[in-house]
């Protein structure tokens with residue numbers, strides 16, 4: 134069974150700046166084929182790859198190791214194109230969020246979270262999402278479409294442009310880690326995500342280690358094993374509940390892939406070891422999932438899995454039906470999980486002032502899904518949720 138919901142439609146010209154094919158997002162084999170079709174030897178693709186993904190060059194004319202005639206033919210037939218920036222916001226804590234416009238006018242969000250010893254880029258895989266996790270702002274959007282590999286890698290390229298990180302530094306990177314935790318469910322866009330992540334991991338280009346890339350899923354069980362075998366990055370599970378009853382509400386895909394199946398898939402995830410632990414994301418919701426009994430149940434569920442737990446204080450968004458747990462409840466929960474031998478850091482909220490924090494991403498231009506919240510728990514979210522913020526671009 135194919136995991137893709139639908140193939141991403143070809144970019145439409147309506148809002149686009151160019152109709153030339155984009156070389157970004159092609160696999161190495163596809164790039165070689167494109168060079169052969171231009172009458173060149175396949176090794177030209179290696180040179181081009183270096184210019185695009187190691188040096189970040191977008192102008193064929195500046196690719197001086199390529200002969201002039203070849204550069205001209207490249208420019209006649211192709212482009213090296215990034216998504217366009219609609220809004221570029223910077224939080225008081227240094228977190229940066231880009232609202233990016235695709236060729237067809239749809240928008241997505243990408244977030245950079247700088248820390249002392251690393252910088253993490255949170256990348257989107259879909260425009261909107263089919264899943265309706267009730268604590269997640271993106272879950273209030275309809276799925277518009279899957280992103281292409283060009284649009285996924287393009288987020289990394291654009292962030293590196295913005296941060297000024299070309300050519301690819303071997304150490305001390307501002308973008309040292311990628312998490313597929315932005316808008317969308319990556320395992321519902323398997324082929325394009327796989328292609329994009331292989332481009333990011335390629336040693337002759339962006340060269341990010343597979344240990345520095347985390348693919349986060351809400352629990353698409355058939356895709357988990359496949360991701361381990363065919364992509365091989367770190368894995369994160371958006372867990373948030375320890376009973377099927379509650380998880381059916383918080384992460385409704387649980388009705389299709391209940392907790393037992395999900396935890397079994399984690400137990401057999403290819404490559405999971407104590408050095409490569411699976412991360413379980415657990416958003417702390419006041420009075421909903423934050424009791425000591427639930428912490429103890431979580432510990433029981435994790436038995437036999439090389440795991441760590443990220444406790445995420447809930448980041449509110451307009452119309453959200455939940456509140457964040459108290460500091461005391463979070464500390465108590467963390468103590469129980471820690472005492473059982475599982476690291477359970479509490480994630481410091483980042484970028485809340487620009488709605489860039491976990492679970493807050495949502496395109497400013499997207500209309501909310503009609504009353505998706507079960508049982509009328511909350512008023513419908515507002516349209517145009519991005520607060521007025523100065524752009525930094």
Ligand code: SF4
Nearest residue numbers: 262264266269272317
């Ligand atoms: S948490 Fe992820 S899978 Fe769930 S609605 Fe939000 S974006 Fe979709």
